[in-house]
Each structure stands twice: as C-alpha cells, then as structure tokens.
Amino acid sequence: GAVVSQHPSRVICKSGTSVKIECRSLDFQATTMFWYRQFPKKSLMLMATSNEGSKATYEQGVEKDKFLINHASLTLSTLTVTSAHPEDSSFYICSARSQAAGRYNEQFFGPGTRLTVL
C-alpha cells in the first residue's frame, strides 16, 4: 500500500525558534499533499493544501507567514513553523494524494508529529 512518513515524530523547541516538519510519500508520487492540525480531543483541522511546484492554498484563519509550506518534489512536502510559541504546540499530520488510477478521493496519512513549544 501507499506509505507516508513524517519526520520528526516528536520535537520540543524553545519559544521563538523555527521548526521544520517533513512529509514524504515513500512508494508513490503525490502531486497533492495536505497539512492538518489536531488539538487534544478535537478533530483534525485542515491547514493547507499544497500542490507540487506551486504555492500552497491556506484555509481561512491559518497564517501563511507563520506556517510555511514547501512542496518542491512529488515525494516531499515540508511545514515550517516560524517563531514558534506555546500556542503552536499541537499534533501536526500530513497526508498525500496519489494520482494513480483507482485512488479517487483517497488520501494516505502520515503518523503525525507532536510539537511542544516551551
């Protein structure tokens, strides 16, 4: 099946620093990748959609200068949380969509990255 990895799985950083999270599709090409954020006991909330080679589309209320998304290749997307603050602490999950036939509407999810900002 299609596998999506995220790195790191956990990160702790000091307030004011920037953190980069990687999302990779390991065995398929993903023209579209999605970034979600999950708060405790809350649903996953879509932050942005990124298409390879173009700028990401951010959901309403998500600061694009705060959460920088780059999708430079068909297998890698990165999310950089800039000048992180404690309120940015959360569980960040990426997903990738294959363009292969038969995969209509299906997204494959990474295991998530737990960010803690001190």
Place this chain on the structure above:
Amino acid sequence: GNSVTQMEGPVTLSEEAFLTINCTYTATGYPSLFWYVQYPGEGLQLLLKATKADDKGSNKGFEATYRKETTSFHLEKGSVQVSDSAVYFCALKSGGGADGLTFGKGTHLIIQP
C-alpha cells in the same frame, strides 16, 4: 460550511458485541463520506467510503450506508474484536473542487476481552 458530528467516546464494549458509531454531517452539494481508523502509534487509515446516496461502504466486517435523507453515515460491525480497539474518524469531502477533508472529533473504541 461543512461539518461532521460523531459520538464522543470512549466507547467500551465486550468482545463479540455489536458496534454502532453514529456520524451525521452538514455539507453543501453531494459530499463523499469516509471512515478512517487510527490504531495506536500509527497514522490514519481509510476504513471505508461511499461517494453517493444509498451507497454502502464495507471493509473488515465494518459497514456504513450513505443516508442522504438523514445526512448520516453510521459505522456498524456485527461482532467486534479486541484488535478493533482504535480511534475512528468520520470525514467528508465536499462535492466541489476542494480536496481537503472535514473530520469529526473521533471516537475512541475500547474492546475488552
């Protein structure tokens, strides 16, 4: 906007019990509906889906029927196993061009032997 409401857990059942996890939605147009499962320490996995009214999605003994008249997509299984213990998410994809999913809050299911 779109929204998904599902029963909150945790839901605790004995092995071989019947399972129902309720899910209702609000959406414009004709959305596609999904159930995802997240096992401990793993990413979300697609469990089943339905793309139009009256469709029934099924997988691993789980079923859900797309009910447009009640805007529901309840998840059922006739006899649960300990290995079914996980968090289950109901989700929808709008019928428009956007690809992002709208998720419910998730239901933690615990099956006791």
